[in-house]
Amino acid sequence: MKSESLWFIFINASLVNNFVLAYFLGICPFLGVSAKMETATKMGGAVMFVMLISSICAYGIHALLVALNAPFLQLISYIVVIASTVQLVEMFIKKMSPALFRSLGIFLPLITTNCAILGLALFQTSKGYGFVECVVYALGAGVGFTLGLVLIAGLREQLEFAEVPNTVKGTALTLLIAGILSLTFMGFSGLGG
Amino acid sequence: MSATTSTDEFIKGLWRENPVFVQVLGMCPVLAVSNTAENALAMGLATAFVLIMSNLLVSALRSFIPKQVRIACYILIIATFVTITDYAIQAISVELHKSLGAFISLIVVNCLILSRAEAFASKNTLGKSLMDALGMGAGFLFALFCLGAVREILGNGTLFGLALFPDNFESWIVMILPAGGFFTLAAWLLIFNAINERRGTS
Numbered sequence: 001m002k003s004e005s006l007w008f009i010f011i012n013a014s015l016v017n018n019f020v021l022a023y024f025l026g027i028c029p030f031l032g033v034s035a036k037m038e039t040a041t042k043m044g045g046a047v048m049f050v051m052l053i054s055s056i057c058a059y060g061i062h063a064l065l066v067a068l069n070a071p072f073l074q075l076i077s078y079i080v081v082i083a084s085t086v087q088l089v090e091m092f093i094k095k096m097s098p099a100l101f102r103s104l105g106i107f108l109p110l111i112t113t114n115c116a117i118l119g120l121a122l123f124q125t126s127k128g129y130g131f132v133e134c135v136v137y138a139l140g141a142g143v144g145f146t147l148g149l150v151l152i153a154g155l156r157e158q159l160e161f162a163e164v165p166n167t168v169k170g171t172a173l174t175l176l177i178a179g180i181l182s183l184t185f186m187g188f189s190g191l192g193g
Numbered sequence: 194m195s196a197t198t199s200t201d202e203f204i205k206g207l208w209r210e211n212p213v214f215v216q217v218l219g220m221c222p223v224l225a226v227s228n229t230a231e232n233a234l235a236m237g238l239a240t241a242f243v244l245i246m247s248n249l250l251v252s253a254l255r256s257f258i259p260k261q262v263r264i265a266c267y268i269l270i271i272a273t274f275v276t277i278t279d280y281a282i283q284a285i286s287v288e289l290h291k292s293l294g295a296f297i298s299l300i301v302v303n304c305l306i307l308s309r310a311e312a313f314a315s316k317n318t319l320g321k322s323l324m325d326a327l328g329m330g331a332g333f334l335f336a337l338f339c340l341g342a343v344r345e346i347l348g349n350g351t352l353f354g355l356a357l358f359p360d361n362f363e364s365w366i367v368m369i370l371p372a373g374g375f376f377t378l379a380a381w382l383l384i385f386n387a388i389n390e391r392r393g394t395s
Contacts, residue, residue: 022371027220076272115221115302122295172382179375
């Protein structure tokens with residue numbers, strides 16, 4: 001029973017309620033970083049990692065805030081934790097792999113303002129998940145985010161070669177693709193029930 | 194003289210540098226809560242309030258905030274005002290608070306607010322920052338309302354909950370669903386592009 005419900009959380013977060021295509025979280029990097037397949041994959045990996053860490057931290061903070069009876073500090077402490085996690089990841093990557101650090105460039109610090117991460121922390125709190133469920137939920141959300149990013153990057157790479165009227169080029173075209181992709185993802189809605 | 198420049202700051206946000214249609218900033222709440230005109234309006238007002246207050250405070254404190262930690266300071270200022278807004282909306286209407294859900298808290302990470310603080314309020318005087326925030330807030334509100342109204346009219350056949358069409362109107366369910374948000378925004382962007390292009394060529 002336990003493992004089944006964890007599986008359900010994972011599928012739910014990654015496919016049925018995909019963070020990008022159903023909840024509209026993290027649209028900014030979604031539109032900004034999705035032009036090339038390679039950057040999209042790397043961005044997805046970095047976001048997944050930050051999601052995992054900040055989800056665990058948010059779980060601890062929530063427990064602490066409940067104990068202290070100070071729920072109004074929730075938002076401020078979450079955002080501080082996310083910002084410092086991103087900073088930590090940045091330093092870690094810089095030390096371990098300078099090449100990866102250079103290729104991610106400006107997108108790394110921008111993860112701080114990715115609403116998918118703060119959204120994840122808020123959702124898991126409002127759903128009252130336990131520790132293991134939080135981790136699985138974060139993993140699912142990360143996988144879903146990466147999936148959406150990679151799918152749209154592939155489509156956009158193909159469209160580079162298509163002839164599109166000037167008026168449609170740019171953001172409008174990306175949004176149209178995203179809409180169609182979002183329609184296809186609705187097909188998963190039967191999975192979770 | 195100064196009056197004309199400050200109206201200029203205001204108009205700029207409303208049309209020429211409209212945060213949604215031109216700069217494509219703060220997309221997440223724009224798409225997520227624009228399924229009815231009422232939600233869109235409430236979200237726009239909440240965002241505008243946070244934008245105005247944080248722009249004012251950032252501008253007032255601009256000579257005291259050290260350069261190295263400015264982003265962290267801005268986020269703390271914004272988070273404080275968002276918390277206030279969150280509790281205020283809950284006090285005014287529990288129903289509205291429920292339908293906007295986590296997206297009120299997510300105003301914190303709206304890139305529009307942070308970018309105005311960084312790009313404008315930290316470099317300009319109190320009055321100019323106020324006008325800039327008012328303009329940007331109004332532009333954001335206008336864009337959200339454009340989206341919300343279209344989606345509600347087509348998806349529900351209503352506007353602000355009032356029926357617009359006779360009973361046999363077949364509503365386009367897809368417009369209220371996430372995909373509809375993408376399509377509507379794409380359509381508005383197309384209209385904007387077309388207008389700007391025509392202006393450019395004539």
